[in-house]
Amino acid sequence: MHESAPAAGGAPFVGSYSPRIDALEKASGRADYLADLATGMRAQGLLYASCLRSPYPAARIVSLDTSRAEAVPGVVAVLTCNDDEVRGLKPTNASWTPFFTASYERMSWPSYRDRRVLGDTAHWAGDEVGVVVAAETNEAADAALEALDVEWEQRPFVLDLWEAMEPGAPLVHPEINPEGNTFPPPPPLTGPTFLERGDVEQGFAESDVQVEFETSYHNPDHGCLETRGCMMQWDGDRLTCWTSYYAADQPRMSLANMLEMPLNKVRVMNPYIGGSFGRGNEADQPFLVFTALLAKRCGGRPVLYRMDRRQDFHDTRSPVLYRVRVGARADGTILALHTKAYSRAGAYADDTMGAADEVPREVAELSLAPIPNLRMEAYCVYTNTIPGGVKRGIGNNELNLAWGRLLDEVAERLGLDPVDVALTNMGNPWVSRPDESLAAVLREGAGRIGWDRRRAAPADLTAERAGGPTTGSVKRRGLGMSVHNTWHAAWQEIPRGRVQVRLTLNPDGSVVLDAPTAETGTGSNSCTVFACADALAFLGVGAADITYLAHTDTDRGLKDMVQTDSAVSYLQAELMPNAATELKSKLVAHLARLLEAPEEEIDVRVGRVFWSGGPGEGRPLAGILMQQSDLGSIVVEVEDLPPAQVTGCPFTACFAEVEVDTETGAVEVVQIVQATDCGKVMYRAGADGQLIGGPTMAASEALLEQIVYDERTGLPLNFNWVDYRMATLADAPPVEPVALEVWQGAGNHPASGLGESAVTAAPGAIANAVHNALGVRLGELPITPEKILEALGRGRRAQEAQPVQQARPTQNPGAQP
Amino acid sequence: MSASLAAGLAPPSESATARAVHGVTRLCVNGHDHELVAGRDYAPGDSLATVLRERLGLTGVKVACDQGACGACTVVLDGRPVLSCMTLAAEADGCSVLTVEGLGEDDPLIVAFATQAQPGHGTALQCGFCTPGMVMTAKALLLRTPRPTREQVVEGMAGNICRCGCYPGIVEAVVRAGQMAGERAGEQAGRSAGERTGEPAGDAASAASGAEG
Structure with missing residues (x-):
């Protein structure tokens, strides 16, 4: 079946356009995926676990009676927050490590051990708290939860980022910060500024033009087809765990450390996994630990804890709102950049600081080395919402939305091409400028999409409308781009060991x-x-x-x-x-x-x-x-060890063309070109797959996906795939993948990763294309039809304000929505 | 119920309903007959997906959204694509069910998905969790439209979700599978004609596997 792969002794397999081996x-x-191993037919004696989830955004269990639950037919074991083996567990964080194996003591963010395994206090509606049961069937397990007698003490909650930062806001984790909801700075930092280069104020003073704006990247779900889960089974004092987490050593370390067991007493296996996209935190998620403890009460029978689709809305991309001030010379050279990253962390810290601080710090070195004066600040804020975590392109997507906007807006103000502004201002310390890799991806992207078709000045649709219907068509097209470094090359992976x-x-x-x-x-x-x-x-x-x-x-x-x-x-x-x-x-x-x-x-x-x-x-x-x-x-x-030679890293550029319907506000992505330099294309069919799938996911995040909360109750409204919209086959934009080999890494296969960077630049490119089409800037994702119509002065709010003039709005809402 | 009807499942016949009342569901799955007794072999509320996976061991049937929104659980029921997570097992009484396990590894769709690697389009799968549902949605499409155009594939599979975003590879694979099946049918016809005239005929299967490359 795989005979289309190159023959032995012929052309090399590496770099070939072959089918996948699997x-x-x-x-x-x-x-086989986890759920396929964990059927009653294959896992003899299988039991099903179900965990109580908080119906409130902030609440504490004040009393708990499990006697009626224990009497439900089929119930085998009940574990609660009052049991000794649960009460004795250490507080933890669900992001011990970004990519290597880490122990409890060496976890990434020891300052933010804000999670209690099966604790008595809920910090978001959906939080796994209080009780987990094992039963002969899923239905019996759920019935047992229904039969619990739980008395909740509801507490004040806060959903909104800015409200959570106000004095007097309900405190989500007073044990982490008794003063407010903003995370204390991670040592050795003592304040929000995590990077300071040159003299920013001096840079602004020398600049010919200054631009200030705000972008906001939301918190899309991973949307893996396979939901999260694990199966645990004890044989005497030895624990076996099957998980859909994307590693085996880390869950073994995490389980061993949390349960205070030697490593040889824990065995972890991964079957095939139905999508990950950085759904990374399960290794250290409380559910692994409480399922293991629950299974210990089940006499050696395997216990499956598998989330249903609603429960699988469990952690998301860390949302980051950027406030940006940039100063540039008239020739487009950026002299000063000041960014403030505000992340609505949700109920737990996990790796939010990775998105707001660690990744931007890395990007500043990998991409933004030419900028002489740079200050970056991070504010991560607890709220009573679904926790942000790691998703494909963590931190990079959020930063690139701002960076793409910066390129576009600086270029617009100075009458330049954003491609040239990127060439002038991006690069890293290891490669002379202009960076060949950067130039190559920009050249390829621009050439293939037909960048010269882009109108130099964006359409000013609002002005046209103010003067009457002067356009012949209700649909307007625009082009936009953004560019980012790829990650990672081998030298950046040294910490893996x-x-x-x-x-x-x-x-x-x-x-x-x-x-x-x-x-x-x-x-x-x-x-x-x-x-x-x-x-x-x-x-x-x-x-x-x-x-x-x-x-x-x-x-x-x-x-x-x-x-x-x-x-x-x-x-x-x-x-x-x-x-x-x-x-x-x-x-x-x-x-x-x-x-x-x-x-x-x-x-x-x-x-x-x-x-x-x-x-x-x-x-x-x-x-x-x-x-x-x-x-x-x-x-x-x-x-x-991975080759240690410091080689810098290559770049990826996304060019997008959109068509916007000015009557309905619908945005159609007409074409995307994703041009990536990865040094060595290890597997061409796989690379194309990543370069197509990345922007497809990104366009879905930018235009369709959105988690919605009810502000009054603090409950999520759309934790399902009917109301949480993701791109289906019919929604997929045409993507042209371009994999280049310009930059060179070290070693036998001088490659850089490309799968994550493939998702990074498309949202910025799409937002810029919308601006090019309409003349209005939408800084907040997702770019929905409602927001487009509001920006064009045709939305509900505008019409309610001026009911008489709805057909021909005279108010120019301006370029800033 | 409504979603499965929308997906093409005819209402149960009168006799099927009568049997369901007596708690017996008869399914012909991948050519094998099964008689399932409610309460013993399945719960009355069990979905078709649950019965196929848990009772018959056909774990190629994947459940992803459990809500009829993604197509991962699609099986072919009496020739039509049906969301097995939204269909009660009892509703399928008397029906013929085809799952991915019922397709041979030389089925043009399996071959096409397994060998998809076309410059500019990538592969037809990455994580693979949506793939059996894609294959079965495509199977039903090919039953209706044996050699679909790209546009017909997009329309016929519009509701399926591949989060890895292999959509171009999937579309190409389905178009190619249609072509492959057509070529095989042509060769089959040629061979039958050859048998009649006594001329030597090629081996359709080996010719098709040659076409995989």
């Missing part, structure tokens, strides 16, 4: 590759197998001949590569040449014993063995190995 298994429905893989050569010549990483769909599995096949060409095997262990298992002992930073595509592949060399050397030594020939006179080429004194055409390797006495395998394990 495509047949997935297409035929054979690929060692990468480990194992190769097994069976005596019949077949190969098993253990390169553990959770398979979430990224395509890294194909990259790794292709690199393995290329390196093992001497064995005469192709990619289809290599068995790749798709499910992770911590008992196999190798460290897993967490599916973050879009970096796994090359990190494991990097080791393959060395692994192959070691395998060959071990094989030759083995053959020397079997053939009683000196090692230096033995060679293996394309699956045949040649040695002095042997037949001229050699002999098939398998034929020799299958005649050895023990029929054992040859196994090599290889490990190495």
Whole structure:
């Protein structure tokens, strides 16, 4: 089925346009995901767990009686916040680590241990608190929750970012900050400013033009097709966990640390995973811990905790609102930039500070090095809403919405092309400017979308309307762009530490590759197998001949590569040449014993063995190995750090064309060009898939998706896929993927990740295109028809204010909505 | 109920309703007959997806939104695409159900999704969770429209969600599957004609697998 992949000994597999290695298994429905392992037929004795979720945005359980719940037929175990094993748990945070394995002591944000596992206090409507039950069926578990006698003390709540920052606002986590809802600065910081370069005020004073604006990126859901979950089973004092989290080592560490168990008593496995997109925090989510404790009361039976679709609205992209002030010379050179990031963190801190502080700090170095005077501030604020967390492109999307706006608005004010403003002001300290990679993605993007068609000055539709209906069509087109650095190159992945893989050569010549990483769909599995096949060409095997262990298992002992930073595509592949060399050397030594020939006179080429004194055409390797006495395998394990050479990073540009219906406010994305430089394209079909899927998700976030709360009750209104709209096949914009190899990284495969950056620049490009079409700027995502109509003075508010003039509004709402 | 009807499920026939009253649901799934007794084999409120997954072990049927909004659970019921998460098992009484497990690995759709890799379009799947639903939605489409155009594929699969965003690859795969099936049918017809005339015929299956490349 995979014969379309290159033949062994022919063109390399790496960089090829091949099908995915797992495509047949997935297409035929054979690929197992968590829920497929956890059916009653396959998991004997399976029990179903269900957790009480707070019906209020802020409340505390003051009394709890579980006797009626325990009497529900089918209920096997009940665990509550009053049980000793729960009360004894340490406070935690659901983001111990961005991409490496971290222990409790070394978690990313020890200042924000604001989560209690199955605590008695709810901080958002939906919070898992108080009670979790295990029962023979899902229905019995839910019925038990219904039968609980819970007395709640409702508390004042706050949903809005600005209200939460006001003095006297209800405090969400007084144990973290007794003074207010803003996070205390993470040490060693003592204030909101996390980056200060040059003298910003001096820079503004020297600037010819200053622009100030605000952008707001909301909190889209990950929208993975597979909902979150885990299955836990005890065998004596040993715990086995199956999870849909995108790592295995981290949940093992987290469970072991929280439950105070040695690591060898916890085994974690990942089956296939139905989408991740940075749904990263489950490794350290309380639900893993309480499901494990619940299972301990179930006599060795497996216990499944799997969220339904509503519950799977569990954590989101961290929303960030930027207030930006920028100063530039008349030639477009930015002299000063001051950003204030405000993040509505929701009920728990998790990795919000990563989005508002850590990532922008990194981008400032990777992309914004030319800006001489820079100040960046972060304000992360607790509210009683769904927690923000990690989603594909964490922090970058939010910052790029502001950066794209900055390029566009500075260019507009100075009569320049935003492409030129980007070329002037972006780059990193390791590469001379203008950055070749930056220039290449901008050139490719602009050329392919037809950037020269873009009207230099945006349409001023509002003025036209003020003067009467002067346009012939109700639909207006516009072009916009934005640009960002990619991430990550190998040197940025050093904190991961060692990468480990194992190769097994069976005596019949077949190969098993253990390169553990959770398979979430990224395509890294194909990259790794292709690199393995290329390196093992001497064995005469192709990619289809290599068995790749798709499910992770911590008992196999190798460290897993967490599916973050879009970096796994090359990190494991990097080791393959060395692994192959070691395998060959071990094989030759083995053959020397079997053939009683000196090692230096033995060679293996394309699956045949040649040695002095042997037949001229050699002999098939398998034929020799299958005649050895023990029929054992040859196994090599290889490990190495990622190449440390600092190479900077390449860039990605998004160019978008939109068509806006000025009567309905509907925005259609007519075309997107996503041009990314990734140094080395590891897997072309996979790269195209990422470069198409990224902007598709981004356009959906920018135009369709939105979590809505009822301000009066503090309850979410649309935690379902009918009311929370995501792009379906019919909504997908046409995307042209462009994968370039201009920049060069270090190592055997000098690549940079591309999957996350593919999602980053499209929202800014779309917002700029809308401005180009209409002459109005919409700084707040999502850009809905209502907001467009309001901005054009045709919305409900405008019409209510001027009912007589609704047909021909005379009030120009201005460029600032 | 309404969603499954909207998706093309005919109301149960009178005899089917009568059987359902007696608590027996008869399904022909992937060519195998099953007689399911309510209360013993399934709960009266169980969806078709639940019965297929939990009772018959057909875990290729995926449930994602559980609300009829994403198409991941689509199966083919009497030739029509049906959202199995929104269909009661009892409603399908007397019907013929096809799931992804019922397609052979040489089915043109499976082949097309498994081999999709076309420059500029990427692959037809990444995480793969939506894929069986995509395949079965496409199966029903091909039953109605054997060689669909791209526009017909987009219209026929408009409601399916792939969060990985493999939409262009999916559309290409379905168009290609239609072409592949058409070619096979042509070869089949040619072979039958060849048998009649005594001329040697090619092997349709090997020709089709050659076309995969």
